[in-house]
Amino acid sequence: VRVFGHDAAGRRSEVRRLLGYVPQQLSADAGLTGRENVALFARVFDVPRAERSARVAQALAAVDLTEAADRSAGTYSGGMVRRLELAQALVSAPRLLVLDEPTIGLDPIARASVWERVDAVRRATGMTVLVTTHYMDEADRHCDRIALMDRGRIRALGTPEELKARVREQDAALPDPTLDDVFRHFSGRGLARGESAEGDFNDVRRTRRTANRVG
Template sequence: MHLVEIEGLVKRFGDIVAVDEASITIEPGEAFALLGPNGAGKTTMIRILVTLLPPTSGIVRVAGLDVTRYPDRVRRMLGYVPQTLSADPALTGYENLLIVSKLLRMPRNERELVIAEVLRLVDLEDAADRLVRTYSGGMVRRLEVAQAILHRPLLLVLDEPTVGLDPTARRSVWEALFALRRRDGTTLLFTTHYMEEAESYADRVAIMNRGRVVACGTPAELERAVPGATTLDDVFTALTGDVLESGGSFSDTRRLRRRLQRFN
């Protein structure tokens, strides 16, 4: 059984069609990248999948459960790392995780063990008692991953998990994510504006353009399918008529700068 099934998904905001008859499936244990130009519908699709937005029409299931009929059960199977800041810089790393564990209603006698495990997994044991405002960007993102995996979700959804990070910090985030895959077999669904991340870390890739899924397959399959393409970047440009740029729109950039300023 597919872990994620999205079939004929449509999302309208008034007269604007953000997602237009989009369909994808994701297998258990897979690392799946969702690519597209700004405004292609990626974040909208993700927000529907994690039950933050209702679809206009279509089917979205996680582990066979319809996200609109069983949102509470679906949320228990998900971890979500959004683009926006989800860690409190005024608290320590440990305190952030403790609050999340309480929100998840973890039994008191399990919290300390679970928090210690995820701190080891994301390599933040030595920084657990430091205020998050003193963390580097990569450390903050690893903490946010730790928050999202406390309950060992089947599916971890990450919306641009490494945007704005330097190459070393980006690599540290991916090392934490793949340590999670080795430990739990967690399925990863991520968006990214860094093409090399999709080529290096995704088992399969879907490319969206103007709300539609225009291609889906392994990076090698997509490169073979597009005449003259030798890289995933070539495929993206041929299918969307655009160049994938990091940093997003003006609003995305402004949000990112505000986020980073909180750690200066």
């Protein structure tokens, strides 16, 4: 039983190293420096002790935070915090990176900065990125394959161009649809029907709480 338990723990450790996760809620500690935050996640993800220092430095460099690494995270801008959280997720050199609303509450320049780093790391490592976002322009620009979800169900699946082509074929009034048009088409929802796609009061409260923490 002890041997089995040891093997199981080893397998869990290996799995943790394959996964990176950036949650919607704030995960960086404002009381620690950027370097200390990433080092903490290196321990959480079971990065071997002998490799931690180099891995932390590599992750910080990948998101362009080397110069700010020894400053308190509490002094970082919203965009820098999001890039720091990306470094935390990258420190284990994951094969799969999961991003939950990675640019929520950020201004356009900060959003672009976060995606620039994500795209650069993906190109350099071949890592798979799974992202959830309400920003259709981000999905169109950065995602190879999209699943449109509405009310807990997948309504459409395909590349951005495939989804737009399906709408063009089915709706002559939309010769050049955007992904916003695609979502409305497949969800069957639209403001003209008096149905709001904006969520309820609790959705708005949760989003603003997250945006305030990140900003």
